[in-house]
Amino acid sequence: MKILSAAQMSWVDQQTMKDQEVSSLDLMERAATTVFDEIKQLYPRLAQYTFYIFCGKGNNGGDGLVLARLLDQQQAQVNVYLVDATDYSTANLANQKRLSAHLIQKISPDTQVHIPAGAIVLDCLFGYGLKRPLAEEWRSLITGINCCTGPIYAIDMPSGLLSDGPTAAEAPVIQADVVYTFQSPKLGLLMPGNSRWAKAFRVLDIGLSRSALEQVDTIFHYIDLALLGPFYRKRSKFDHKGTFGHCLIIGGSRGKMGAVQLALKAALRSGCGLASAYIPSCGYTSIQTAVPEAMVISDPEEEMITQFPDTRTFQSIGVGIGMGTAQYTIDAFKVFIMQGLDTALVLDADALNILAQDRDLWQFVPKGSILTPHPKELSRILGTWQNDFEKLEKVKAFAEEYQLYILIKGANSAIVTPDGTVYFNSTGNVGMATGGSGDILTGILTALLGQGYSSQETLIMGVYLHGRAADIAVQTLGVYSLLPSDIISHLPAAFLELEKQS
Numbered sequence: 001m002k003i004l005s006a007a008q009m010s011w012v013d014q015q016t017m018k019d020q021e022v023s024s025l026d027l028m029e030r031a032a033t034t035v036f037d038e039i040k041q042l043y044p045r046l047a048q049y050t051f052y053i054f055c056g057k058g059n060n061g062g063d064g065l066v067l068a069r070l071l072d073q074q075q076a077q078v079n080v081y082l083v084d085a086t087d088y089s090t091a092n093l094a095n096q097k098r099l100s101a102h103l104i105q106k107i108s109p110d111t112q113v114h115i116p117a118g119a120i121v122l123d124c125l126f127g128y129g130l131k132r133p134l135a136e137e138w139r140s141l142i143t144g145i146n147c148c149t150g151p152i153y154a155i156d157m158p159s160g161l162l163s164d165g166p167t168a169a170e171a172p173v174i175q176a177d178v179v180y181t182f183q184s185p186k187l188g189l190l191m192p193g194n195s196r197w198a199k200a201f202r203v204l205d206i207g208l209s210r211s212a213l214e215q216v217d218t219i220f221h222y223i224d225l226a227l228l229g230p231f232y233r234k235r236s237k238f239d240h241k242g243t244f245g246h247c248l249i250i251g252g253s254r255g256k257m258g259a260v261q262l263a264l265k266a267a268l269r270s271g272c273g274l275a276s277a278y279i280p281s282c283g284y285t286s287i288q289t290a291v292p293e294a295m296v297i298s299d300p301e302e303e304m305i306t307q308f309p310d311t312r313t314f315q316s317i318g319v320g321i322g323m324g325t326a327q328y329t330i331d332a333f334k335v336f337i338m339q340g341l342d343t344a345l346v347l348d349a350d351a352l353n354i355l356a357q358d359r360d361l362w363q364f365v366p367k368g369s370i371l372t373p374h375p376k377e378l379s380r381i382l383g384t385w386q387n388d389f390e391k392l393e394k395v396k397a398f399a400e401e402y403q404l405y406i407l408i409k410g411a412n413s414a415i416v417t418p419d420g421t422v423y424f425n426s427t428g429n430v431g432m433a434t435g436g437s438g439d440i441l442t443g444i445l446t447a448l449l450g451q452g453y454s455s456q457e458t459l460i461m462g463v464y465l466h467g468r469a470a471d472i473a474v475q476t477l478g479v480y481s482l483l484p485s486d487i488i489s490h491l492p493a494a495f496l497e498l499e500k501q502s
């Protein structure tokens with residue numbers, strides 16, 4: 001799914017009106033009705049609820065006015081607070097007239113509101129039309145709304161949050177529990193730093209022109225099953241284990257052998273033909289016992305890796321998890337990486353930490369390799385950043401310079417390709433914030449790469465399935481109790497979904 005800027009959304013809205021011969025008023029009715037349907041699902045007995053609907057002067061406010069009318073028709077208690085203005089949009093004005101005047105109260109940006117307990121707030125002050133951060137005069141209204149005890153649903157965007165650029169941490173912004181955004185996710189909703197304003201969002205299809213959506217060119221994409229379908233390979237009965245690659249996980253150190261076990265199991269659950277590990281010899285028995293399907297080669301040293309194996313017979317290699325940064329390991333890793341491998345690697349954890357300490361090493365990392373740093377590892381590589389947008393730019397420049405694929409881990413993990421395209425993930429949950437989740441991702445990615453998927457396909461598919469397996473798992477296990485191993489045991493369900501959709 002494409003992620004569109006405010007300007008692109010506006011263009012698609014205009015094109016839709018032309019292509020479908022509908023007015024702005026019709027589109028607004030359509031958009032507001034999709035939100036109304038969502039709200040009705042959440043609160044089937046609408047007549048029992050009170051809604052506080054805050055409307056601005058533009059079309060976002062117009063959506064709010066339509067919602068007020070639809071809710072009023074269902075006997076919900078409706079209180080509309082409309083920002084006083086002289087320049088309402090045409091569709092906004094038309095919808096003011098369609099609503100009983102007694103429901104509307106005019107307010108100004110500095111009005112202080114008090115919302116009673118139990119009321120539901122709909123935020124329709126500003127959508128993608130917000131051009132710059134809200135001025136200080138809005139603070140009292142926004143703060144008053146944010147102080148409500150009930151849920152806040154924002155329409156299209158939390159008011160005050162910019163769609164396409166950074167919003168200052170101290171800016172007045174609505175803190176939405178759920179954002180119902182139209183047709184395409186907006187960049188501002190995907191940035192982890194904005195999560196206190198957009199705790200969750202849902203993309204609602206309002207039937208905007210397909211041809212206009214296809215024509216829009218963007219480097220930003222949101223991963224869904226439809227994106228995976230075209231490159232997911234169904235298996236044929238003539239395939240054999242040699243077809244699916246032999247993958248190698250290099251890592252582990254005394255006390256951190258579990259990382260390798262998790263990666264191996266995840267690789268085997270992700271369809272690799274053969275899985276092997278290269279580890280310090282103290283882990284030999286535990287890995288052979290825990291993962292009987294895998295093969296193990298051990299380093300002569302007990303506690304740490306001191307040399308790297310000949311990797312020419314493997315189709316893919318994942319390096320770094322649980323590996324540690326003992327000097328012997330650092331020296332061995334440097335020799336390994338500087339030999340000039342021609343196979344793309346999956347690099348995680350201590351492989352990244354070693355590379356981060358010596359910028360001269362990056363030139364030796366095979367082009368097309370996949371890096372999966374968590375935020376701390378990423379800042380060791382790139383230094384600091386002011387906001388998520390600047391972070392993205394830094395990652396893009398680095399990915400291009402060294403022709404690497406970089407995954408920025410977090411909620412909505414972002415995949416950055418060497419040509420600057422960015423894919424945001426749509427799956428995953430907070431239950432994954434436990435040590436070991438990343439080791440599983442390394443296993444999945446190494447397995448997919450070894451099966452012949454390109455680095456880009458590997459990342460899109462691997463990151464999606466990793467999150468999806470966790471999403472399926474939390475349905476029965478919950479976010480507190482989810483263990484990384486549960487992600488592995490739910491990988492089959494995630495693969496089955498993909499198989500069915502393809």
Ligand SMILES: NC(=O)C1=CN([C@@H]2O[C@H](COP(=O)(O)OP(=O)(O)OC[C@H]3O[C@@H](n4cnc5c(N)ncnc54)[C@H](O)[C@@H]3O)[C@@H](O)[C@H]2O)[C@@H](O)CC1
Nearest residue numbers: 013024027028031058059060126127128129130131132156
């Ligand atoms: N036909 C359409 O264009 C449709 C638009 N829709 C809704 O319309 C919204 C976009 O509508 P608009 O383009 O009217 O924009 P908005 O309603 O988001 O806001 C625009 C108004 O805010 C003012 N403004 C911008 N930045 C400001 C700031 N920092 N401080 C104070 N005022 C500021 C602008 O001058 C303008 O009057 C979408 O988010 C969506 O909710 C939907 O109804 C679907 C159809």
Ligand SMILES: [K+]
Nearest residue numbers: 123126155157
């Ligand atoms: K809004």
